[in-house]
Every structure is written in structure tokens, then in C-alpha cells.
Amino acid sequence: MVYLPQLRIPATYMRGGTSKGVFFRLDDLPPAAQVPGEARDKLLLRVIGSPDPYGKQIDGMGGATSSTSKVVILSRSTRPDHDVDYLFGQVSIDRAFVDWSGNCGNLTAAVGSFAITNGLVDAGRIPRQGHCTVRIWQAQIGKTIVAHVPITDGAVQETGDFELDGVTFPAAEVQIEFLDPADEGDDGGAMFPTGNLVDDLDVPGVGTLKATMINAGIPTIFVNAQDIGYTGTELQGAINEDAKALAMFETIRAHGAVRMGLIANVADAANRQHTPKVAFVAKPASYVSSAGKTVAADDIDLLVRALSMGKLHHAMMGTAAVAIGTAAAVPGTLVNQAAGGGERHAVRFGHPSGTLRVGAEATNVGGQWTVKRAIMSRSARVLMEGWIRVPGD
Template sequence: MSNAPQIRIPATYMRGGTSKGVFFRLQDLPQDCQTPGAARDKLFLRVIGSPDPYSAHTDGMGGATSSTSKCVILSASSQPDHDVDYLYGQVSIDSAFVDWSGNCGNLSTGAGAFAIHAGLVDPARIPENGTCVVRIWQANIQKTIIAHVPVSNGQVQETGDFELDGVTFPAAEIVLEFIDPSDDGEEGGSMFPTGNLVDELEVPGIGTFKATMITAGIPTVFVNAEDIGYKGTELREDINGDPAALARLEAIRVAGALRMGLINAPEEALKRQHTPKVAFVSTPKSYRASSGKEIKAADVDLLVRALSMGKLHHAMMGTCAVAIGTAAAIPGTLVNLVAGGGERTAVTFGHPSGSLRVGAEARQIKGEWNVTKAVMSRSARILMEGWVRVPGDAL
């Protein structure tokens, strides 16, 4: 019996924001994985260690959570006035599926830093000391992201004193600008697919709830925490250990996906696990974050809890933070109302790991709401670099 030897592929393991992923340069992938398709998906599944019935990713690079089961491809940009194209794959933990339907806002931070590390940014644009502005084309959603990456002695500065709730240690601050995030770029159309700031969302077998459904940063379904039996102060263990709760929240997500026109039938949601997100919002309350940090009601504008890949996220997805900031900036949405209503250009929200501030510039043009950009700060750091190995028969 012959056994195919392992092959090795140049790769970098990075943290970006509150996520981790395996980063590749397109040119370093095996030839048949350099274009979208089954071969690329099969490779990424094996790199991460999916599907894993044990939900452990013991035989791969994944961390068996939605925030640690990710792969990224970067290449020299095909778009004018951009430095790199950034493609993101969310790898399912328990099924043989890679979701390409959305972006990861956290790993967008890593994309900016990795672009410099990997030699994909023109050296003439990298200062010896200062800030390098990396112009990213987010290929999944066809949007521009601008990363302001600190540089020291001609190299990406990774260490610093910027603290991000949900990340254990401080690092250097990277400012991200999500340009024109008003729709998801895939289906296009209005930022509010139903045409309403608030809808009555009927969820079969569950009930009818007020919902704001928005496509900004990432398609997101917002509901009021109280309407679904929560306070808004819940932590991961309060939700993720309750199969009935997860099933109800998934039903809300599926109903929202149908109303937003993202899927045509409920069963299609199984192949679109990454989008839309479902999040529940509430007015400010004091609570103790998962780190033990005390979050005071007076220090936040609202509370938000969001689910990713069927589980409550330990902090907040970056793209969902864009949706939160955008919805908060538009008077009349559920997010805006629980934050106190009125016009605002920034919002600070509490999440399971702490709090986060995100800014957004919204304006109404001919009766349609538009957001020119959303801004937030994250950090990124290389954890390991070299080669990732996969069995030769995995390709």
C-alpha cells in the first residue's frame, strides 16, 4: 500500500482583531487551488481540520470556533488604486463546507499587515517610520477597506499599548476604514433590503419579532433582546450550552435571510452559515465581561450580542461592528433606538468580552440611506510563519 507524502505550502498564522486565520499568498497555493473551486475548498478544509465530528480541530490549524476556523488569500490587486485583493473563507467546523459569502472584519486587520509582510505593497509606499496606508480590495463583497498600519524601521509594528477587549495582550493599533459599506456587494440593492428600517419578522414556530435587517459590513438581522427572552448581558456559556436557544436563534436567522432575499428556501441556509448574522440589542446595563472586567452602563450606549456560525461570538465580529455602527447612525432602527435615538456619528457598545467603539457617517440621499464609511480600531500580529503541511492525497 502506497501512502502519499505530505506536501508543504508557505503560510502564515495570524491573529487579526479577535480572530485567527491561516494566511496564504495566492501564488504560493498549489496550481489547481489558485482558482475558486472544489480543490481550493478541499485544501482549506484539510488545513483547518474540518469536518471534525469531535469539534476540536485536533488534526488541523483551526480552533473549533467560528473566530478561529478561517483562511485568507492575498494577491497583488486586480483593481486600480488598490494594493491587494483579499479573499476570505469561513471554514465550517462539522461539515465539508467553506463559506465565501462574506468578509471577516477582524481578519481585514490582518490582511493589511500581511500585505506588507508578504511583499505585496510597493516598497515606495512604505515609510521607514510612520503609517502605511494599505488599500485593500475585499473580493468576497467587492468593497474597499483602507488599513492604516503602523510601521517602525521599515517593518510592520506589531507590539504596542493598544488594548482590544477580547484579546489578551496589547499590541499596535491599526485603524480600519470600511468604504461605502452600505450593501453587501453580492446581491446589491438597498442597504435595507425590505425597504424598511424596522420590520415585523415572522419566524415559523417561534413568533413574530420587530427586526432591523441591514446589509452594511455584513448582512445582519437585529432583534430586541427582551423580545426573545434575554437581558442583553449574556455571555457565551449562557447561550452556547442551550441547544434550544441556538435553534431559536438559527430560526430567526433563516427567517431574516429569506426576507432579505439572501436565500430562496430555508434549506439553503445550511450552505450560507456565515451570512446573515443575527444579533440582539438592548439598552445599557452594567455587567461583568467574560474576562472579569466590569462594564458599566454609563460607559456604553447599548449592548449587543451576535452569533457567528451558529454560536454566540466571544466578542464581536468586525463586520458586524460595522453593521452596528451603521444602524446606530440611522434614526429609527432598533439599534439606534436602544442607543437613545437621534443622529450620531459613533457608538460604543458592550459585548461579551468588553466594549468597542465604532464610527459611521450616514446620510440620506433621495430617500435612501447611505453610509460613506465606517471606522474602528483593531490590532494584528503574526503568531507563526513558515509552511503548513497537508497529506498529499488531501488535494
């Protein structure tokens, strides 16, 4: 029997925020994978090592968690006033499925530096010292994101003293601006797709829950921790080692997705694993993070725990942080109530790995809430660069 040799494809393995992923230039991919479709998905599944019934992704670059089973494709932007077009794929671990329905806010932090280093930003726009402003078009959600990338001696500065809970070592700070994060996007929904700041969400087997459902950063369903038997101080083991809890959260997610108009029926949720997210909130309380650090109630505005790809996230997804900041800025949402209510332009929330601050300003125009931008800081760095090898079949 004749076996095809491995393909050799230029790629970069990067950390962005609290995630890791494999980054590609679009024109470096094999021709069949330069367009959306089966060939692209099969290639990227093999790169990451999915589907893997063992759940380890041993034969690929994935790290067997939702935070480390990701791919990014970048190209020079064809849109005016933008530098780079950004596509994000969330790769399922145990299924042959790549979800292209949303963005990754954490890996967004690495997009600007990759674009600069790989010639996707005009050289004349890169200063000798200071910051390079990279305008990113997130094609899947139809949004503009601006990354402020530190530059030293004309090159991306990756090392620094900025510390991010959920990341072990310090690095250079990258400020990210999500512009108009709650405008109508590909899903066609307003910031609050049901028209309400808080809904009664009927969830079979769980009950009727108060829920804030929002399209900002990424579609997210917020519920109160106490309504589902939690305090908001939980770490990953308390949720991820409880099969009944995971099933409950997936049921909430599926029924919330229907109410948000993202899917037609709950069965469709299985083919839309990346969005919407589901999160639970609570008022501030002290706890010990997964790294053994004490988070004091006085140092945070609220507690938030969020699930990604069916598991409690070890920290917080960047796009979910945008949803948190946006919802906190709108008086009356569950997130705003957990933070103490009233007008807010920024919140610091506690997550399993520590804390995170996100800013957003909301305005009410003609009865409709809008947010012009949400801002947060992350960090990013190259872990490895060279070529990915995948079997030629």
C-alpha cells in the same frame, strides 16, 4: 498500499482583532487551488482540520470556534488604486464546507501587515516611520477597505499598548476604514433590503419579531433582546449551552435571510452559514464581562450580542461592528433606538468580552440612506510563519 507524502505550502498564522486564521499568498497555493472550486476547498478544509465530528479540529490549525476556523488568500491587486485582493473563507468545523459569502472584519486588520511583509505592497509606498496606507479590495463583497498599518524602521510595527477587549495582550493599533459599506454589493441589496428600517419578521415557533435587517459590513438581522427573553448582558454559556436557544436563533437567521433576499427558502440557510448574522440589542446595563471586568452602563451606549456560525461570539465580529455602527447612525432602527435614538456618528457598545467603539456617518439622499465609511481600531500580529503541511491526497 502507497501513501502520498505531505504537501509543504508557505503560510502564516495570524491574529487579527479577536480572530485567528491561516494566511496564504495566492501564488503559493498548488495550481489546482489557485482558482475557486473543489480542490481549493478540500485543501483548506484539511489545513484547518475539518470536517471534525469531534468538534476539536485536533488534526489541523483550527481552534474549534468560528473565530479560529478561518483562512485568508491574498494577491497583488489588478484593480486601479488598490494594493491587494483579499479572499476570506469561513471554514465549517463539523461539515466539509467553506463559506465564501462574506468578509471577516477582524482578520481584515491583519491583511495590511501581511501584504506589506510579503511584498504585495510596492516598497516605495512604505514609509520609514509612520503609517502605511494599504488599500484592500475585498473581492467577495466588492468593497474597498483601507488599513492604516504602523511602520517603524521600514517594517510593520506589531507590538504596542493598544488594548482590545477580547484579546489578552496589548499590541499596535491598526485603524480600519470600511468605505461605502452599505453600497450595493454582490448580493444586490440596498442598505435596507426590505425597504424598511424596522420589519415585522414572522418566525415559526418564535412569533412575530421586530427586526432591523441591514446590508452594511455584513448582512445582519437585529432583534430586541427582551422580545426573545434576554437582557443583552448574556455571556457565551447562557446561549451556547442551550440547544433550544441555538435552534431559535438559527430559525430567526434563516427566515431573516429569506426576507433579505439572500436565499430563496429557509432550507438554503444550511449552505450559507457565514451570512447573514443575527444579533440582539438592548439599552445599556451594567454587567461583568467574560474576563471578569465590570462594564458600567454609563460607559456604553447600548448592549449587543451576536451569533457567528451558530454560536454566540465571544466578543464581536468586525463586520458586525460595522453593521452596528451603521444601523446606530440611522434614526429609527432597533440599534439606534437601543442607543437612545437621535443622530449619532459613533457608538460604544458592550459585548461579552467588554466594549468596542465604532464610528459611522449616515446621510439620507432622496429617501435612501447611505454611509460613506465606517471606522474602527483593531490590532494584529504574526503568531507563526513558515509552511503548512497537509497530506498529499
